[in-house]
Amino acid sequence: xxxxxxxxxxxxxxxxxxxxxxxxxxxxxxxxxxxxxxxxxxxxxxxxxxxxxxxxxxxxxxxxxxxxxxxxxxxxxxxxxxxxxxxxxxxxxxxxxxxxxxxxxxxxxxx
Numbered sequence: 001x002x003x004x005x006x007x008x009x010x011x012x013x014x015x016x017x018x019x020x021x022x023x024x025x026x027x028x029x030x031x032x033x034x035x036x037x038x039x040x041x042x043x044x045x046x047x048x049x050x051x052x053x054x055x056x057x058x059x060x061x062x063x064x065x066x067x068x069x070x071x072x073x074x075x076x077x078x079x080x081x082x083x084x085x086x087x088x089x090x091x092x093x094x095x096x097x098x099x100x101x102x103x104x105x106x107x108x109x110x111x
Contacts, residue, residue: 008057009069012050017076019046021084068107075100 022043029037057066075097081087 002061005057005061005066006069008053009066011053012057013070013073013076015046015050015053016070016073017080019043019050020073020077021080022046024081024085065107068104071100071104 020043022039026037026039026043030040054066054070078089078093078097082089
């Protein structure tokens with residue numbers, strides 16, 4: 001995988017993870033009377049910004065390679081949830097993260 005694609009994919013993953021963090025924070029305070037808050041806006045902004053490096057990377061790489069790489073998002077959000085929100089990380093979650101990582105490596109090697 002080219003360095004540029006790796007950097008763009010990583011930027012997309014980081015921004016999407018930030019979006020997930022702010023979405024979790026927003027969910028704690030959203031009500032029917034106040035359905036929008038600053039954290040929800042930050043979340044949406046981060047998610048939209050995550051599309052910029054992703055789409056840029058799509059110009060020069062195969063979708064079948066880029067999409068599996070962005071699966072790291074599932075691992076990063078699990079790790080962020082554990083660190084920021086003190087969510088429990090179970091053996092099953094750890095196994096899932098390892099399997100995601102192995103799948104990404106195998107997908108990259110196969111190219």
